[in-house]
Amino acid sequence: MADKAIIMKDICKDFKVLNRHEGLKGSIRDLFSRDYKIIPAVKNVSMEIEQGEIIGYLGPNGAGKSTTIKMMTGVLEPTSGEILVNGNIPYKDRTKNCENIGVVFGQRSQLWWSLPLIESFKLLRDIYMVPTKEYEEMIDLYRSLVDIEPIINKPVRQMSLGQRTLSDILAAFLHNPDIVFLDEPTIGLDVSMKSKIRDLISGLNQTKNTTVILTTHDMGDVDALCKRVVIIDKGEKIYDNDIEHLKSYFGSYRTLSLRLADDTWEEHLIDESKTDIMDVINSKQKEIGIKDIKLQEISTEEVIKKIYEGGAV
Numbered sequence: 001m002a003d004k005a006i007i008m009k010d011i012c013k014d015f016k017v018l019n020r021h022e023g024l025k026g027s028i029r030d031l032f033s034r035d036y037k038i039i040p041a042v043k044n045v046s047m048e049i050e051q052g053e054i055i056g057y058l059g060p061n062g063a064g065k066s067t068t069i070k071m072m073t074g075v076l077e078p079t080s081g082e083i084l085v086n087g088n089i090p091y092k093d094r095t096k097n098c099e100n101i102g103v104v105f106g107q108r109s110q111l112w113w114s115l116p117l118i119e120s121f122k123l124l125r126d127i128y129m130v131p132t133k134e135y136e137e138m139i140d141l142y143r144s145l146v147d148i149e150p151i152i153n154k155p156v157r158q159m160s161l162g163q164r165t166l167s168d169i170l171a172a173f174l175h176n177p178d179i180v181f182l183d184e185p186t187i188g189l190d191v192s193m194k195s196k197i198r199d200l201i202s203g204l205n206q207t208k209n210t211t212v213i214l215t216t217h218d219m220g221d222v223d224a225l226c227k228r229v230v231i232i233d234k235g236e237k238i239y240d241n242d243i244e245h246l247k248s249y250f251g252s253y254r255t256l257s258l259r260l261a262d263d264t265w266e267e268h269l270i271d272e273s274k275t276d277i278m279d280v281i282n283s284k285q286k287e288i289g290i291k292d293i294k295l296q297e298i299s300t301e302e303v304i305k306k307i308y309e310g311g312a313v
Ligand SMILES: Nc1ncnc2c1ncn2[C@@H]1O[C@H](COP(=O)(O)OP(=O)(O)O)[C@@H](O)[C@H]1O
Pocket: 015, 016, 017, 039, 040, 041, 059, 060, 061, 062, 063, 064, 065, 066, 067, 068
């Protein structure tokens, strides 16, 4: 096992895309065109990730998260910079890198569509040459972490989205890789399935000391799983530290929730160093009347929103 799980140094990825022209004439022109533009998707990103960490890799749509993960998994070659995943250069040592990693990309299942899940597992066991004893132990661990009975004999095509995601995550961990990449795993899932999946990821990380790189838009995932977050915006890394550290930047912010006379809840994000919370409460009380009050520290959701709005901290 390498010293660090992941080392990235000044990684850039540019995409070269054709400048498209409109209409039939335009399409024909495009066939012969050399009119390209460069999209810098990832710009000078560096980071080091220790074995066993769960990293929340966050950023708005189009920020460059998936492109980064594709470089870490060896699907894409960086335009420049250095990258080591468990001591391997992913795009060069693709086979070796694959033995050490597991991947779940959003809603695209990696499993055999019409096979019962257990048969997919057996195929993966054979592909990765997992010794029978370790395989059995892993299945036992799965049983202890999540109820696999409803899915284990089901073909993936008959599964709900949640069951499929669960299956994909189990499959990604099956050969006990050092690092697992989860790109938007909880997208589109209901609250109870999200919570099952968080428990599963957390349980596997703790038992196997697996490094997990997680991209998500769900701050509930971040709160439940990640101590450290890396935030990327327009291809550039704008934050890399503990989530608590991030919240301390906004130490004077509070989320004030008010249940009004008409039973609706209203949320205010208040900077206590600028606004007196009692003033807000008093004026609302006069305006419509208040039935209940909740005052909390700023939520992860609000913190991330503020970072996106304001750029680097
Ligand atoms: N294969 C590709 N060809 C051209 N542009 C791409 C390609 N993949 C991603 N991009 C562009 O790179 C940027 C980053 O995309 P992506 O990494 O998918 O962002 P994220 O996962 O954070 O939403 C976007 O502007 C996107 O349009």
